Amino acid sequence: xxxxxxxxxxxxxxxxxxxxxxxxxxxxxxxxxxxxxxxxxxxxxxxxxxxxxxxxxxxxxxxxxxxxxxxxxxxxxxxxxxxxxxxxxxxxxxxxxxxxxxxxxxxxxxxxxxxxxxxxxxxxxxxxxxxxxxxxxxxxxxxxxxxxxxxxxxxxxxxxxxxxxxxxxxxxxxxxxxxxxxxxxxxxxxxxxxxxxxxxx
Amino acid sequence: xxxxxxxxxxxxxxxxxxxxxxxxxxxxxxxxxxxxxxxxxxxxxxxxxxxxxxxxxxxxxxxxxxxxxxxxxxxxxxxxxxxxxxxxxxxxxxxxxxxxxxxxxxxxxxxxxxxxxxxxxxxxxxxxxxxxxxxxxxxxxxxxxxxxxxxxxxxxxxxxxxxxxxxxxxxxxxxxxxxxxxxxxxxxxxxxxxxxxxxxxxxxxxxxxxxxxxxxxxxxxxx
Ligand SMILES: [Zn+2]
Numbered sequence: 001x002x003x004x005x006x007x008x009x010x011x012x013x014x015x016x017x018x019x020x021x022x023x024x025x026x027x028x029x030x031x032x033x034x035x036x037x038x039x040x041x042x043x044x045x046x047x048x049x050x051x052x053x054x055x056x057x058x059x060x061x062x063x064x065x066x067x068x069x070x071x072x073x074x075x076x077x078x079x080x081x082x083x084x085x086x087x088x089x090x091x092x093x094x095x096x097x098x099x100x101x102x103x104x105x106x107x108x109x110x111x112x113x114x115x116x117x118x119x120x121x122x123x124x125x126x127x128x129x130x131x132x133x134x135x136x137x138x139x140x141x142x143x144x145x146x147x148x149x150x151x152x153x154x155x156x157x158x159x160x161x162x163x164x165x166x167x168x169x170x171x172x173x174x175x176x177x178x179x180x181x182x183x184x185x186x187x188x189x190x191x192x193x194x195x196x197x198x199x200x201x
Numbered sequence: 202x203x204x205x206x207x208x209x210x211x212x213x214x215x216x217x218x219x220x221x222x223x224x225x226x227x228x229x230x231x232x233x234x235x236x237x238x239x240x241x242x243x244x245x246x247x248x249x250x251x252x253x254x255x256x257x258x259x260x261x262x263x264x265x266x267x268x269x270x271x272x273x274x275x276x277x278x279x280x281x282x283x284x285x286x287x288x289x290x291x292x293x294x295x296x297x298x299x300x301x302x303x304x305x306x307x308x309x310x311x312x313x314x315x316x317x318x319x320x321x322x323x324x325x326x327x328x329x330x331x332x333x334x335x336x337x338x339x340x341x342x343x344x345x346x347x348x349x350x351x352x353x354x355x356x357x358x359x360x361x362x363x364x365x366x367x368x369x370x371x372x373x374x375x376x377x378x379x380x381x382x383x384x385x386x387x388x389x390x391x392x393x394x395x396x397x398x399x400x401x402x403x404x405x406x407x408x409x410x411x412x413x414x415x416x417x418x419x420x421x422x423x424x
Binding site: 041048049056066069070090091095096099111118119122158161166184186197 | 263274277
């Protein structure tokens with residue numbers, strides 16, 4: 001039995017998506033170079049419902065979740081020129097914006113965002129890990145498929161970390177296992193996803 | 202701080218929790234401090250963030266409330282120039298001197314090791330505790346050759362060495378190195394003999410210590 005989501009990923013892999021639909025890098029470039037509102041609204045229509053779901057899942061209330069969703073997408077509009085395709089794919093860039101907003105505005109860790117900007121600053125421009133020319137949608141499809149193929153328990157601790165922002169200790173308590181067991185699941189998940197991305201690219 | 206080449210790094214589980222925004226604040230600050238000195242870990246963090254990107258892209262959609270799209274369009278009009286707000290430059294903050302602290306510690310301890318208000322904590326050990334909302338963040342300065350009694354941990358303890366070095370059951374830890382210790386790890390660090398060892402320590406729980414009086418460690422837990 002295939003879930004709806006893996007069907008979607010499988011289809012995406014079999015039928016390389018048209019650039020207009022899925023090449024978010026190109027859409028971001030259009031926003032950066034031409035302030036192209038249509039491109040931006042395509043990004044908005046695709047990502048805003050996902051950012052909203054992410055924030056709601058973190059326990060942010062409806063009104064605040066909507067406010068932060070808008071703010072996240074507004075940053076996409078304002079900072080598209082700073083988007084560096086050599087450094088991250090569009091979905092990762094947008095994830096970071098949403099995560100940092102949540103830590104800044106909901107968890108009230110004001111130093112976090114400054115620290116992240118500083119870490120980014122250290123490596124300057126493209127550092128060559130993701131060579132230019134790597135199509136971001138191809139890379140995204142690989143990681144989507146790899147996530148779908150994680151064993152159940154690894155997928156669960158990953159989701160509890162990213163979607164519920166639960167500490168390893170909190171996950172251990174909730175699942176009734178040791179901290180070491182949680183670390184081990186997270187470690188194996190990371191190594192597996194890393195191997196998929198470095199081998200198939 | 203001068204350029205360093207760390208040999209002890211963030212573990213894979215920590216990379217994931219950090220990228221997820223799920224590491225307790227005290228541990229995250231120590232992890233950021235190490236990453237500011239370690240290109241290898243910065244690269245690994247980007248990998249962990251890609252997982253976050255994949256997860257958010259695979260999310261089910263949450264339907265927008267009525268008028269959300271129109272509200273977004275109105276906000277685009279309000280900043281039609283699409284001008285990117287200038288990012289602050291960190292060049293000043295990172296200006297390197299022998300006593301300059303890593304930039305991620307500036308909000309908690311200021312910019313320099315010089316003139317910090319060290320407090321006596323135990324024989325040969327001084328410390329400063331920073332005010333953070335969650336967990337405990339400490340800077341420690343331990344005299345050359347000094348040992349810290351064998352201790353374990355409730356929860357996790359991250360240590361990043363800023364100056365000097367120490368040895369324990371897990372190896373030698375020098376400037377830039379990160380040590381992750383969990384509930385079951387017990388260690389007895391001994392400082393290198395040539396200079397004081399200055400470390401930043403993050404705890405998400407309490408420290409418990411054998412062979413040292415509770416009074417000696419008490420200042421650790423006073424805000
Ligand atoms: Zn490292």
